[in-house]
Amino acid sequence: MKYAKNAAAANTILKKHSFDSHFSFDIRPYIHVTEYQKGEYIIRNTDRLTRVLYLTEGTAKLYGFHENGRQSLINFFTPPSFFGIPELFEKKKRPYPLVAQTKCCFIEIETAGCRAILLQDARFLHFCCSMALSQNVAQNHRYMCLTAYPSRNNFAACLLLLQNNGIFSAKYTEIAEYLAVSYRQLMHLITEFCEEGILMRTPGGLQILDWKAIQVLAKEIHIKDQA
Numbered sequence: 001m002k003y004a005k006n007a008a009a010a011n012t013i014l015k016k017h018s019f020d021s022h023f024s025f026d027i028r029p030y031i032h033v034t035e036y037q038k039g040e041y042i043i044r045n046t047d048r049l050t051r052v053l054y055l056t057e058g059t060a061k062l063y064g065f066h067e068n069g070r071q072s073l074i075n076f077f078t079p080p081s082f083f084g085i086p087e088l089f090e091k092k093k094r095p096y097p098l099v100a101q102t103k104c105c106f107i108e109i110e111t112a113g114c115r116a117i118l119l120q121d122a123r124f125l126h127f128c129c130s131m132a133l134s135q136n137v138a139q140n141h142r143y144m145c146l147t148a149y150p151s152r153n154n155f156a157a158c159l160l161l162l163q164n165n166g167i168f169s170a171k172y173t174e175i176a177e178y179l180a181v182s183y184r185q186l187m188h189l190i191t192e193f194c195e196e197g198i199l200m201r202t203p204g205g206l207q208i209l210d211w212k213a214i215q216v217l218a219k220e221i222h223i224k225d226q227a
Helices: 008-014 085-089 122-148 151-162 174-180 183-194 209-227
Strands: 031-036 042-043 049-056 060-065 073-079 081-083 097-102 103-112 198-201 205-207
Touching: 008 031, 008 042, 008 103, 060 081, 073 122, 073 174, 081 122, 085 122, 151 174, 151 183, 151 209, 174 183, 183 198
Parallel strands: none
Antiparallel strands: 031 103, 042 097, 049 081, 049 103, 060 073, 060 097, 198 205
8 A cells, every 4th residue: 555645646636536525624634545556455354444445546346254254255346435434433343355456546534533523524424325325226236237137248347347458357256256156157258258259368367359349248238227
């Protein structure tokens, strides 16, 4: 993790996202801009979380725990997404692990010095409710797509979500879990896409060769959703 190089760069990001407009007081003394590299832990489940994080760039993946201690992928998140709100309301709550899937940029609020003010700020609380609703709708939409559309369409949408400069690099076990298919089914999908000239296996991951085919498959979901 690293902080924004200078105050000017941080201010540019804050203005771009109008972040301070979501507060009834001057939040600037309590915030900073951070950057995390792919694979870096943003939040660990052992953290005593005293910050709220607003994702402005990149893709992050959130994990949950089972009773037996097994860790499972909950979802991938893209901007705008909010993290750390449950821990703000309940200090002793154990946070879920959050990992950078790609390079991620966050606006972070250090809540140690402003927690009481935040919990009484109607504008901020309204923003939290709005973000929670949006993230919940997105999660429900994903589950609906997994059951309503073929795996090819969902895999294509996943490729577009997680590709980085045309390369799809992710743990296949997690992608299978995300798509609600078996590892064997995922391998079959990848083989199909490669045989059709849509993807190509490379040392760095799966390279997208036919962007149009991927976009058409992913777009079918959204067209039918809007019909």
